[in-house]
Amino acid sequence: MNESYTVSVYSENNIGLLNRISAIFLKRHINIESLTVSECEIENVSRFVIVADMDEDQVRKIVGQIEKQIEVIKAYYHTDEETIYQETALFKIKSSLLFDERQIQNIIKQSNANIVTVAREFFVIEKTGRRHETDALYDELAPFGIMQFVRSGRIAVSKTEMNISALLKEFQNA
Amino acid sequence: METLKERLVETATTAKMKVSGAEAVIRCLLEEGADLIYGYPGGAIMPVYDELYKFRDKLHHVLTRHEQGAAHAAQGYARATGKVGVAIATSGPGATNLITGIADAQIDSTPMVCITGQVARHLLGTDAFQETDIIGISTPVTKWSYQVTRASEIPTALAKAFYIARSGRPGPVLIDITKNAQFEEFDFSYKKCTAIRSYKPKPEINPARIEEAAALINSAKKPFIIFGQGIILGKAETELKALIEKSGIPSASTVLGLSALPTEHPLHTGMVGMHGNYAPNLLTNECDVLIALGMRFDDRVTGDLSTYAKQARVVHFEIDPAEIDKNVKTDVAVLGDVRETLEHLLPLINDNKHEAWHREFKDKQAIEYDKVIKNDLFPEKEKLTMGEVIEKINKRTGGDAIVVSDVGQHQMIACRYAKFNRTKSNITSGGLGTMGYALPAAIGAKMGAPKREVVAIIGDGGYQMTIQELGTIFQTRVPVKIVVLNNDFLGMVRQWQQLFFDKRYASTELINPDFITIAKGYHIPARRVTKREELDEAVNEMIASEEAYFLEVCVEKEDNVFPMVPSGASVSDCRLE
Ligand SMILES: Cc1ncc(C[n+]2csc(CCOP(=O)(O)OP(=O)(O)O)c2C)c(N)n1
Numbered sequence: 001m002n003e004s005y006t007v008s009v010y011s012e013n014n015i016g017l018l019n020r021i022s023a024i025f026l027k028r029h030i031n032i033e034s035l036t037v038s039e040c041e042i043e044n045v046s047r048f049v050i051v052a053d054m055d056e057d058q059v060r061k062i063v064g065q066i067e068k069q070i071e072v073i074k075a076y077y078h079t080d081e082e083t084i085y086q087e088t089a090l091f092k093i094k095s096s097l098l099f100d101e102r103q104i105q106n107i108i109k110q111s112n113a114n115i116v117t118v119a120r121e122f123f124v125i126e127k128t129g130r131r132h133e134t135d136a137l138y139d140e141l142a143p144f145g146i147m148q149f150v151r152s153g154r155i156a157v158s159k160t161e162m163n164i165s166a167l168l169k170e171f172q173n174a
Numbered sequence: 175m176e177t178l179k180e181r182l183v184e185t186a187t188t189a190k191m192k193v194s195g196a197e198a199v200i201r202c203l204l205e206e207g208a209d210l211i212y213g214y215p216g217g218a219i220m221p222v223y224d225e226l227y228k229f230r231d232k233l234h235h236v237l238t239r240h241e242q243g244a245a246h247a248a249q250g251y252a253r254a255t256g257k258v259g260v261a262i263a264t265s266g267p268g269a270t271n272l273i274t275g276i277a278d279a280q281i282d283s284t285p286m287v288c289i290t291g292q293v294a295r296h297l298l299g300t301d302a303f304q305e306t307d308i309i310g311i312s313t314p315v316t317k318w319s320y321q322v323t324r325a326s327e328i329p330t331a332l333a334k335a336f337y338i339a340r341s342g343r344p345g346p347v348l349i350d351i352t353k354n355a356q357f358e359e360f361d362f363s364y365k366k367c368t369a370i371r372s373y374k375p376k377p378e379i380n381p382a383r384i385e386e387a388a389a390l391i392n393s394a395k396k397p398f399i400i401f402g403q404g405i406i407l408g409k410a411e412t413e414l415k416a417l418i419e420k421s422g423i424p425s426a427s428t429v430l431g432l433s434a435l436p437t438e439h440p441l442h443t444g445m446v447g448m449h450g451n452y453a454p455n456l457l458t459n460e461c462d463v464l465i466a467l468g469m470r471f472d473d474r475v476t477g478d479l480s481t482y483a484k485q486a487r488v489v490h491f492e493i494d495p496a497e498i499d500k501n502v503k504t505d506v507a508v509l510g511d512v513r514e515t516l517e518h519l520l521p522l523i524n525d526n527k528h529e530a531w532h533r534e535f536k537d538k539q540a541i542e543y544d545k546v547i548k549n550d551l552f553p554e555k556e557k558l559t560m561g562e563v564i565e566k567i568n569k570r571t572g573g574d575a576i577v578v579s580d581v582g583q584h585q586m587i588a589c590r591y592a593k594f595n596r597t598k599s600n601i602t603s604g605g606l607g608t609m610g611y612a613l614p615a616a617i618g619a620k621m622g623a624p625k626r627e628v629v630a631i632i633g634d635g636g637y638q639m640t641i642q643e644l645g646t647i648f649q650t651r652v653p654v655k656i657v658v659l660n661n662d663f664l665g666m667v668r669q670w671q672q673l674f675f676d677k678r679y680a681s682t683e684l685i686n687p688d689f690i691t692i693a694k695g696y697h698i699p700a701r702r703v704t705k706r707e708e709l710d711e712a713v714n715e716m717i718a719s720e721e722a723y724f725l726e727v728c729v730e731k732e733d734n735v736f737p738m739v740p741s742g743a744s745v746s747d748c749r750l751e
Binding site: 011012015016019020023027060061064065067068070071072073171 | 309310313314317318319320321338370371372373494495496498499500
């Protein structure tokens, strides 16, 4: 049974590793839904957060293959229920609407979105939340016209404590 | 020359000195104990070749006739010696020509370091002349790869490359070096790599797992061992033999595990897999405990997974955690270096004989002998068989030769019938099944183990894929023995066409050139055999030859290799005809 898994990978920050990791998904014909890479709390250690649909057997094997990569420190997988996760969406909207359509201000307030910037021609709203929340905001704003829309990859933390903190500490001292 | 010698003495102490990146490459190779490397020059690697000229009395470079040949030769060298093979090539087409050999080394866990030249750093990404993204291309088929753009990175990159290639589950590593880095001068010093913080080559041994494994093995009524190349790579031949003898467990080999245990050992029941032996294939589905040692349940071994060893509890000894439960679900996974885990296991194992269980192997072996082996080795029909050629070679070499086989029917026949007394004696392309592998791999094997007889067994198809390496043999005078088993067909494909495609022989018939004339063109003594009466003498002449020798044996055109587990079938459906 396929479900959405969040694979998190801690690795050395080396050129080429993204290729290696994405190739592991490619080889097994698993489509990456979203991918976020950034430096983590330790210098030169990167954290990948990859979301993909597959079954548990597949994700277990994928994580095994990822951990095999020389520069990978540790990889984990979690179901949606096991994680707290968020995505950020940005909406660019014509400035005139902010003043002409009172409804828009209500939508922004009710959805707990923030106005990031207001310029002469447009303003930008930021909404952080789960996919269905950013989707809902999109649906509400769409009738007024959205000039641009972009959504980030997922960031996630596990609900249970993970031994990665200790591992990374060890790693930092190595 | 004097000054050069002095400088070489300095290398050993790894004292700092100003050298070019190209010279650093050579010094790193020497530090890692490389004495033989295979390659082909070109623009982007010329500075390194220039240094090779300077160091030619220290580091022997073999010019192959194609980069694929260089990669396979390095593999053959590695497989015969257990050391890291080294291949070197220029950028672009030189680098891409290495890829088949790299992919082969990756799937067969062969330790190899490949060095490729690259366009200068400022040209990277501009589609410059002979620029290829070789890191991108090689990523899925290397254990590790790295692009060096500054000379100062060379020592650490190469030290890491050798460490990664040879440690843990071995594999190929590629280091791509831009041309500017080869020219730049820097303060050279060398430190061998012994650890990488994110890389644990051997998983930690868990004694509890070993105890569980021992309990399961001791309680088994019908235990069965399948061993793979992990035994050879982990140098665990002695431990394997001790385990088998103490426990009395019948054992079979995978293709790549062959020669880890002497073929004639009474507990060696043969080879498993698609063209493996009848008894071990069938009895895999009757054993109660299946003990997998340094093997990875390749699909050519298991056939249909849904019917594979379902009745058995499975114990898997393995160095690579990603292999556990990948294909076959295990009951006990013993992670670690197989030599170390077997060492721990041995004292916990009870003495046993399993005589009745053994007889089941013997009975099935008798059936296979009657239906297949007898006709292969001692045929009564007129035409020569591949099996009888291997049998003659066994007789003449006493099982002491290294047999390098290519890919096809002759490969399966060589693996089925060659006798091995010593480890590292069966060199073949197992995982990738690369035609064209054997001729260059035999060159590397012979150079790595010059005291051993090296016989390459090749089909008429695969021979022509790297036939140009006869030039390397001629130039280096490496005394390899080459046997082409000529059936005028791409035999293995023809066999499948016969069995599964209604005998529609689409593009599998070969009109071959005069192989004898070609060998003679390379000044290699050659002989063709078409009749049984000539075979004995021809094999004797070949083995007696002190130089390279080419023997063509014209065999039955439409023989098939049996037993056979058709692809996707259960190992219980092992067909004898
Ligand atoms: C590079 C490559 N191309 C194609 C194949 C597919 N293939 C496997 S066996 C075989 C036939 C080999 O014929 P030959 O070398 O004459 O050996 P024989 O089977 O007749 O002993 C072919 C084409 C392969 N293994 N490798």
